[in-house]
Amino acid sequence: MTDATANKGVTPRGAKPRRRLSPTNIMLYGTLFVASVYYLLPLYVMIVTSLKGMPEIRLGNVFSPPVEVTFEPWVKAWAEACTGINCDGLSRGFWNSVQILVPSVVISIAIASVNGYALSLWKFKGSEVFFTILIFGAFIPYQVMIYPIVILLREAGDVLSAMTGTKIRLMGSVWGLVIVHTIFGMPILTLLFRNYFASVPEELFKAARVDGAGFWGIYFRIMLPMALPIFVVAMILQVTGIWNDFLFGVIFTKPETYPMTVQLNNIVNSVQGVKEYNVNMAATLLTGLVPLIIYFASGKLFVRGIAAGAVKG
Amino acid sequence: MAVTDSGGTESARTPAKKPNRLFKNLTAKLASVPMILTAIVVFIGCTGWTIYHSFTKSRLLPAPDKWVGLDQYERLWSTRRWLVSIENLAIYGICSLVLSLVIGFTLAALLDRKIRGESVFRTIFLYPFALSFIVTGLVWQWVLNPDFGIQSVVQRWGWESFTFDPLNNADIVIYGILIAGIWQGSGFIMVIMLAGLRGIDEDIWKATRVEGIPVWKTYIVVIIPMMRPVFVTALVLIAAGIIKVYDLVVAQTSGGPGISSEVPAKYVIEKMFQSQNLGQGFAASTMMLVSVLVVLIPWAYLEFGGKRRD
Amino acid sequence: ADLEVTHWWTSGGEAAAVAEFAKALDATGHTWIDGAIAGSGGTARPIIISRIIGGDPMHATQLNHGRQAEELIEAGLLLDITDVAEAQGWKDIINPSSLLDSCTVDGKIYCAPVNIHSWQWIWLSHKAYEDAGVPVPSNWDEYVASAAALEAAGKIPLAMGQQAWQSSGAFGVINVAVGGVELWNKINVEKDAEAAGGAEMAKVFEAAAAARAMAANSNVQDWNQATNLVITGQAGAQIMGDWAQGEFQVAGQVAGEDYTCLPGLGVNEVISTGGDAFYFPKQGDADIEAAQKELAALLVSPEVQVNFNLKKGSLPVRGDIDLSSANDCMKKGLEILAAGNILLSGDQVLSADTSGQIEDLMVEFWNDPSYSAADAQAKYAEIIGDAD
Amino acid sequence: MTNVTVKDLTLEFGAVRVLDKLNLEIEEGEFLVLLGASGCGKSTLLNCIAGLLDITDGEIHIGGRNVTWEEPSERGIGMVFQSYALYPQMTVEGNLSFGLKNAKVPKPEIAERVARAAEILQIEPLLKRKPAALSGGQRQRVAIGRALVRDVDVFLFDEPLSNLDAKLRADLRVELKLLHQRLQNTMIYVTHDQVEAMTLADRIAIMRGGVVQQIASPAEVYNRPSNKYVAGFIGSPTINFFEGDIAEGGVEFATADTKMPLTGYEASQGALSARPAWLGIRPESVITGTDVDTQPFTTEITVELFEAMGADTLVYTTLAGTPFRFRMSGQARVAAGDTLRIGFDPAQGSLFDKTTEERL
Amino acid sequence: MTNVTVKDLTLEFGAVRVLDKLNLEIEEGEFLVLLGASGCGKSTLLNCIAGLLDITDGEIHIGGRNVTWEEPSERGIGMVFQSYALYPQMTVEGNLSFGLKNAKVPKPEIAERVARAAEILQIEPLLKRKPAALSGGQRQRVAIGRALVRDVDVFLFDEPLSNLDAKLRADLRVELKLLHQRLQNTMIYVTHDQVEAMTLADRIAIMRGGVVQQIASPAEVYNRPSNKYVAGFIGSPTINFFEGDIAEGGVEFATADTKMPLTGYEASQGALSARPAWLGIRPESVITGTDVDTQPFTTEITVELFEAMGADTLVYTTLAGTPFRFRMSGQARVAAGDTLRIGFDPAQGSLFDKTTEERL
Ligand SMILES: Nc1ncnc2c1ncn2[C@@H]1O[C@H](COP(=O)(O)OP(=O)(O)OP(=O)(O)O)[C@@H](O)[C@H]1O
Ligand SMILES: Nc1ncnc2c1ncn2[C@@H]1O[C@H](COP(=O)(O)OP(=O)(O)OP(=O)(O)O)[C@@H](O)[C@H]1O
Ligand SMILES: [Mg+2]
Numbered sequence A: 001m002t003d004a005t006a007n008k009g010v011t012p013r014g015a016k017p018r019r020r021l022s023p024t025n026i027m028l029y030g031t032l033f034v035a036s037v038y039y040l041l042p043l044y045v046m047i048v049t050s051l052k053g054m055p056e057i058r059l060g061n062v063f064s065p066p067v068e069v070t071f072e073p074w075v076k077a078w079a080e081a082c083t084g085i086n087c088d089g090l091s092r093g094f095w096n097s098v099q100i101l102v103p104s105v106v107i108s109i110a111i112a113s114v115n116g117y118a119l120s121l122w123k124f125k126g127s128e129v130f131f132t133i134l135i136f137g138a139f140i141p142y143q144v145m146i147y148p149i150v151i152l153l154r155e156a157g158d159v160l161s162a163m164t165g166t167k168i169r170l171m172g173s174v175w176g177l178v179i180v181h182t183i184f185g186m187p188i189l190t191l192l193f194r195n196y197f198a199s200v201p202e203e204l205f206k207a208a209r210v211d212g213a214g215f216w217g218i219y220f221r222i223m224l225p226m227a228l229p230i231f232v233v234a235m236i237l238q239v240t241g242i243w244n245d246f247l248f249g250v251i252f253t254k255p256e257t258y259p260m261t262v263q264l265n266n267i268v269n270s271v272q273g274v275k276e277y278n279v280n281m282a283a284t285l286l287t288g289l290v291p292l293i294i295y296f297a298s299g300k301l302f303v304r305g306i307a308a309g310a311v312k313g
Numbered sequence B: 001m002a003v004t005d006s007g008g009t010e011s012a013r014t015p016a017k018k019p020n021r022l023f024k025n026l027t028a029k030l031a032s033v034p035m036i037l038t039a040i041v042v043f044i045g046c047t048g049w050t051i052y053h054s055f056t057k058s059r060l061l062p063a064p065d066k067w068v069g070l071d072q073y074e075r076l077w078s079t080r081r082w083l084v085s086i087e088n089l090a091i092y093g094i095c096s097l098v099l100s101l102v103i104g105f106t107l108a109a110l111l112d113r114k115i116r117g118e119s120v121f122r123t124i125f126l127y128p129f130a131l132s133f134i135v136t137g138l139v140w141q142w143v144l145n146p147d148f149g150i151q152s153v154v155q156r157w158g159w160e161s162f163t164f165d166p167l168n169n170a171d172i173v174i175y176g177i178l179i180a181g182i183w184q185g186s187g188f189i190m191v192i193m194l195a196g197l198r199g200i201d202e203d204i205w206k207a208t209r210v211e212g213i214p215v216w217k218t219y220i221v222v223i224i225p226m227m228r229p230v231f232v233t234a235l236v237l238i239a240a241g242i243i244k245v246y247d248l249v250v251a252q253t254s255g256g257p258g259i260s261s262e263v264p265a266k267y268v269i270e271k272m273f274q275s276q277n278l279g280q281g282f283a284a285s286t287m288m289l290v291s292v293l294v295v296l297i298p299w300a301y302l303e304f305g306g307k308r309r310d
Numbered sequence C: 001a002d003l004e005v006t007h008w009w010t011s012g013g014e015a016a017a018v019a020e021f022a023k024a025l026d027a028t029g030h031t032w033i034d035g036a037i038a039g040s041g042g043t044a045r046p047i048i049i050s051r052i053i054g055g056d057p058m059h060a061t062q063l064n065h066g067r068q069a070e071e072l073i074e075a076g077l078l079l080d081i082t083d084v085a086e087a088q089g090w091k092d093i094i095n096p097s098s099l100l101d102s103c104t105v106d107g108k109i110y111c112a113p114v115n116i117h118s119w120q121w122i123w124l125s126h127k128a129y130e131d132a133g134v135p136v137p138s139n140w141d142e143y144v145a146s147a148a149a150l151e152a153a154g155k156i157p158l159a160m161g162q163q164a165w166q167s168s169g170a171f172g173v174i175n176v177a178v179g180g181v182e183l184w185n186k187i188n189v190e191k192d193a194e195a196a197g198g199a200e201m202a203k204v205f206e207a208a209a210a211a212r213a214m215a216a217n218s219n220v221q222d223w224n225q226a227t228n229l230v231i232t233g234q235a236g237a238q239i240m241g242d243w244a245q246g247e248f249q250v251a252g253q254v255a256g257e258d259y260t261c262l263p264g265l266g267v268n269e270v271i272s273t274g275g276d277a278f279y280f281p282k283q284g285d286a287d288i289e290a291a292q293k294e295l296a297a298l299l300v301s302p303e304v305q306v307n308f309n310l311k312k313g314s315l316p317v318r319g320d321i322d323l324s325s326a327n328d329c330m331k332k333g334l335e336i337l338a339a340g341n342i343l344l345s346g347d348q349v350l351s352a353d354t355s356g357q358i359e360d361l362m363v364e365f366w367n368d369p370s371y372s373a374a375d376a377q378a379k380y381a382e383i384i385g386d387a388d
Numbered sequence D, E: 001m002t003n004v005t006v007k008d009l010t011l012e013f014g015a016v017r018v019l020d021k022l023n024l025e026i027e028e029g030e031f032l033v034l035l036g037a038s039g040c041g042k043s044t045l046l047n048c049i050a051g052l053l054d055i056t057d058g059e060i061h062i063g064g065r066n067v068t069w070e071e072p073s074e075r076g077i078g079m080v081f082q083s084y085a086l087y088p089q090m091t092v093e094g095n096l097s098f099g100l101k102n103a104k105v106p107k108p109e110i111a112e113r114v115a116r117a118a119e120i121l122q123i124e125p126l127l128k129r130k131p132a133a134l135s136g137g138q139r140q141r142v143a144i145g146r147a148l149v150r151d152v153d154v155f156l157f158d159e160p161l162s163n164l165d166a167k168l169r170a171d172l173r174v175e176l177k178l179l180h181q182r183l184q185n186t187m188i189y190v191t192h193d194q195v196e197a198m199t200l201a202d203r204i205a206i207m208r209g210g211v212v213q214q215i216a217s218p219a220e221v222y223n224r225p226s227n228k229y230v231a232g233f234i235g236s237p238t239i240n241f242f243e244g245d246i247a248e249g250g251v252e253f254a255t256a257d258t259k260m261p262l263t264g265y266e267a268s269q270g271a272l273s274a275r276p277a278w279l280g281i282r283p284e285s286v287i288t289g290t291d292v293d294t295q296p297f298t299t300e301i302t303v304e305l306f307e308a309m310g311a312d313t314l315v316y317t318t319l320a321g322t323p324f325r326f327r328m329s330g331q332a333r334v335a336a337g338d339t340l341r342i343g344f345d346p347a348q349g350s351l352f353d354k355t356t357e358e359r360l
């Protein structure tokens, strides 16, 4: 209506004139902008703080930009900060985290995708029951499970040792941790994959069976290549989840293999006199870097994958 | 492997006989063994183990023979800290459920209005999800610090009496945690909502425009009801997160000031390991489980029981 | 062999002290693998216990000695080091002997005590009192009287961290100082609920309530941040165990000049003899067991004791060593110890569960000004009544 | 009086020009069908008329009013979508009344209008059901009803029947035709089904690449297609084309080996002159049996393949070097390899210029 | 020799019985079309034959072998799906060779077979492309190729053309017919498009609710439908039914106000006896114009509605109290309200018992 009156006398022709600053647009972008401030503020604070020296922090507020930019805290967080008597910062944890991350992500996704595939295309009696249990499992607090799982892993390790004749320890090895991540990642990932594979046209599955492909043939040759978007989602979720994990990392590893989050906790909680906020923030940013980069790099794929898998069903 | 589902050459020689049910889809069943084990051994077995031991007087080590009946539960429900924890979880849970859905949906709806720079905004809203709760807690502890953070900035701007110090105020500390929790998780909900919105038939939008329905009304009356499955998915994800909230509280307030921001998961952990009273911890975790079931079972019944889908 | 040792000593003074152990062990040809877990025993203990239970234990671990390890010992998960103790004659040298008793189950010794920590101290900042223009008090009552002046000068009278163990520890100190040793023993050792609910104890709670008011503006989390408030003169005092001394030391402050320490709050000069001990989970490997025992012996050896305790600010566990290089505060402690004015520590007399309940109560009490002393006392008596 | 006028309508998606200076005049009460291959811009044009797309250039008038800049809801149009676009969580009644409620029409009037629409469309028993509980045809009827209750002058249909099966499609086609006769509204109807177009339309506009190729009555489009594209597009089975030359004076059409008389051909403008051209002959204009000899052109062919479709039989053969199809009665008995005598009148076909492909 | 035999096939989904003791015999080299309304169990039957569904009861033999419990890939069948079901990430070549690779056929032989199939289907230039880069018709051809390379005896088609547009459908129909003539394989073809059924089939099996209603040649099904359902199902536009009584001796069919002679009616079994019945008359068996008077039954009707579809015109009227449709040539000029004289031979129609609805 406003447009019509505003353009009285002009014969309406061609594209409708759009005012850039229409109330709707102001509302729209205004809201987005305010929301952005809320979401960006902490990141800004982290970056700014990590670039300041301690005296400046004590004087100023968290939002003021650094007067004197220093990379000291970053260096310290990465290579010098002490926990106990080890003063090599986060650097040690980084590779440990990578070593934990890669097998955990690969195995947990591999198992969950096979589960989802079996649950959607090769249903058998009772398969839905197990799936339901799995989904309920997503709600059980991890803490409740730690104790029994510790015992289970110990026993499983003993059983394996007895079977193979060599000493195998699941507790305290990367494999124990991989098992734990696989177990706790399973509910959500399985749901994701199940929904995705359920949306694959059934005829494709039938065609492959007529072509003589079996369970694994169809999985590897047909489904896997098609499921890329959902694999991306699963990968992103697992990478962030496992990278950020503290509880399992600390219980199921040893000092030599502590992941980065444990080092972060140590740096942040080892207060030497005053809290070195700048070092803490630098350490925090460094720890979050891997998942952050993954998100920034694959946000689009993530949204697409979610649309393909999570939302249906 | 004597029998395979696809190779099945052996069964081909005895074609007229119906093969044994058990060996049907054998590969599928074998491939599901990890899932079956997880479901039965871990989720059912461990839960059962935990529930059983909640009736014992287990201290540092599980003591299945020291049966004490409901003692642990009686003590649990007479402990102030547990009651506070439950109350906090309820407040945090309801608020974060509602706010996550509202914020997630609103942002998704805004992004869906064919705006410029959609991917920039989307990334901004989503990135906190990449950060752990520990990091989230730390950063917000810092931002909400009364001496350096928002409060001091506003005061420095000249509004001297401005106070915003949720983390040191027992009455509102849980909302301070909520701010951080929402910050971390709502982006993910937004993405899910966005995906759901993208799945809405374009023609529905056209139909409402032809009928002259205002945009906001279309969202509320038409789009949201159509997105029911998406909301359910989001709800499940949020709820699963809420019940587990622990790291965030530890990193941000350690349950303080006092016990005003305690949560059940923290109670469980501390009773189990710090106070070395496994029985008490198990009783508390059993109660958490029960509350999950109370919410989940009616939902599952409505969702799957009433009408059989696919 | 490589010996992995877990502990939660990560603050400045603590880490320096641990480094002494490591140095000593490395000198023997073994390697100290440091498994520090920051964030106090609360964070570290679940990790330590799950690893021991899970069959993947570290080689040695810090635990507060006392009742925490009882069940692990009963379950046969910890190494018996009686032979080391006998060879080294621990029975004769460990002072007070209660420390060794806490390591003993059924006549066998399972841990090596490394230090004595006592809670009964208040640390006063000279700078703060200077700024406030009042003299440094010499006992609790004077201190309470000076609080108003401190506050007027913009100081926090009492620095308190908000971790639960600090709340309950500070209460214990006030309990001993205000209520006396006898009352304390009655409640904590004999678990006399009546005494806990009695009139004398009511005074203790009143005093704690007063302290609560003085600490109202102290919104730091960690104990050493609170100590730092005292060191920098922002706060007048902190009730904290002797480990706080390490922080003063790292900050280069001198007892008597920059700060004053009053054992037993200057009222009842006793010290509790809690402390840390190292336990050695069973490994099932003879070589490693030998190394573990070597480490046990090393921890109690005179030289290591001196070096460690000087850095840590705690008292050595042996009475036969010369600590002439110790500072004022430590010397005060040593004197009290020598005089036998000692008290068992809370860890030794109460189960972790009861301590946990008291901690819960105290953290609530300290942080909630509306929680009346009487209510808190009633709850306290209830807990003592249920204690086992 | 013209009811809907589209003047020089241009629409671009980014750099792609989907509609190109398109002009269209639709009379009041007319049933206009937009017909064209997939992707030719039919839906786009309809959406522009509805105001659902912002046009790049041009004007749109509805009922004499320039509505170029008006909102869809103010243009006096109702629209029916291919996917029905019913609101799934509302009952049929809710679907029908939603727009009215929103426009603050008084309750009794809403009830009355819904009742009337339901009666017209015979969906009264369904009013309390949700769309999920309706069959495809019922849903389509509700979608039409939603436009109906709004009492608009112009109905826009975007392939409203293409999601339905053949039988239902035929039934609803008849219903739509009757509805139009009853309401006498202006209707603009998009489809790519030519049977729908032929049976429903007062006029058909055939589109190709964003441009209208021909706009005329179904018979005209069928019998006198304005160019080769239209001729090939309309008619099933497809028209047969011969490539050849028109003889001087337009008396004859000559392919490499065959000559066909053109006497009586109605040229579109002026007389026929000698030039290369296409001759299009529809399969159903071929005559067999006893009447063959009445035709100006007769020949003998060999049956290569035949399709018996019940009512008709389609015969495939080669004539003048090109594949040639023609229709016979369903009762005819033929077999591959049979020789048949057929005849037709080339002057009843259409001639197209070889290069411009325009009808001559 | 029978190639595919289905014996007492029963299939239940939970409590729902979708196929009910179904029997079917298909000759070697025969082209059998399964025709029926949506949801009648056509796809289910096909899937059972292919081994993709576990049957509840019964037996399936292919080439004389009982394959009831064999894997799909071992049954010697190839299957083509409605949605093509091409593997999207493989090239055309990969799609064609996937089954062979699974069967461990030697490389050179795979290459040879793929080349042959590609040649037959004329898709050689497409071999390196992925399905996404193909048009609908090309995809369908690849899908057929996938069955072709496997050198199977029996081809199963599940509505292979229904996703294509009308034009392409007609073209591929012809190609399929030629392919069958060339390969002489057994083909079982599911559709609900009757034109496809009529043109392609050697025999048509008409299904309804999991039961076969009639199985016969297209002409037989069209001209002598075994019951009222089949008569109504086959033929477009739909057959007209009159309700009435057969007179004693079967000489006449009488509705409330009209009498039609039945002389010459070929009864299915025995002679016609007096009873209530339906008479079905196909729209295309009605004659207008000069020949009307040669017909046993003539009458005068009023045109109520007509649909001009180019080649034909469909006229709607009322005859003997029931709506009646008939087909005229596309060139006929009629208008609503016109009066026309029409005639037909009721004996060429079909009579159905009033209660059993079986053909008499
Ligand atoms: N939003 C869009 N952005 C870019 N191009 C578009 C968009 N919508 C349609 N097009 C293009 O415009 C052209 C016309 O599309 P339109 O939907 O009008 O075709 P149509 O004639 O309705 O086809 P159909 O019969 O398949 O519905 C197509 O080439 C299409 O690819
Ligand atoms: N997996 C299933 N579970 C339960 N019922 C099913 C299942 N698949 C099919 N049906 C039912 O079986 C009946 C026959 O289905 P089928 O797919 O064979 O029909 P159709 O004849 O192929 O139909 P269309 O022509 O629509 O493809 C339908 O009523 C359908 O609802
Ligand atoms: Mg379209």
Ligand SMILES: [Mg+2]
Pocket (backbone or CB within 6 Å): E042, E043, E044
């Ligand atoms: Mg089907």
